[in-house]
Amino acid sequence: MDELAPPRLLSQRAKANRDRIYTAAIELIRERGYDEVTMTDIAKGAGVARASVFNHFPAKLAVLGEWFERFTRQVLREAGQQTGNSAWARLVFVLEAMGRGAHANKDIIIHVASLAMGHGPLAATEAELDDELQLFFADIIRHGQREGEIDPGLDVDFLADMWVGLLTVTAHDWVNRGQVSDLSSDLKSRFQTLFRGIEK
Template sequence: MDELAPPRPLSQRAKANRDRIYTAAIELIRERGYGAVTMTDIAKAAGVARASVFNHFPAKLAFLGEWFERFTRAVLHEASQQTGNSAWTRLCFVLEALARGAEANKDIIVHVASLAMGHGPLAATEAELDDELQLYFARIIRDGQASGEIDRDIDVDFLADMWVGLLTVTAHDWVNRGQTSDLGAELKARFKTLFRGIEK
């Protein structure tokens, strides 16, 4: 059986339409809340046919998935420029950047956190981004081992998975408590406790 051909890149016009639909959807979700927004509302706000919305985003959850993907990848891109610093400094950079972004987007994060578990495209996006975070954390750990900052006997993949889990649990705790505490401070405190156990 022949392999499926990769999807053709969007034309400039189609990309502009997709971006307009995405922007309209996120603005509506911020204003009204996820549950109060329909695909018809999004089409009207974007000035496109309802079918056009479904062509680009087959499910409403896909808007949250794309927002979360853009947010996480932007943080990881910025964090990847922080070379030459200690493992702890690099870890703190990514934790602080994620916390700042979450604090600035509480109205979206609350929906991402509450709907990600077991919900098709959003759960798949979260799993994919967890894998990217795991790879980034593993790079920090390996560099820390190479510099003598982190114990060389530590299993890199296991520790990176633990860091992803701790990040996820802390973020969900923060959302479940009403997003009123300082997420950045909580992340650094919890990670510092774990980091003390692996320092050389």
């Protein structure tokens, strides 16, 4: 069985149940740490039968996968509302939101980062989210080209891929260095260095 299989279409009641289980799991992981939380703990925290937890999340890993998806997509939804701003301002919004979210969820990020590396069990989830980030960054770049902020001769897809790679590498570096620096500042500093090189 695929531990990260996407959820099937759910009734309103089943969706509410899944959300309750997810919320309980994330709260417990934040309190105790990922390794200390069991599926039984999650069931008790959510007030449901243990079988119900496994029905929605076949493994604890699936909870991390869903957190990763929800976190990234929430940032992109909020950033998508910044359409009137400059390309740089829109980019900074994404970087600051990613940094704040990572700092607020340090223990979760450690596990997500390690499980997403290489051929880890969250690598496919990271690849899917990277595709969404690539499309989002490409939209920002096109906006910047139209507004004269970014050289219109640059290949949008290549540049967006570079931005995704820079985001990923910076986040993994931050985890590997012990999460002691400010990730938002790290991201903005690195992206600004790259952005200066592509300004029109």
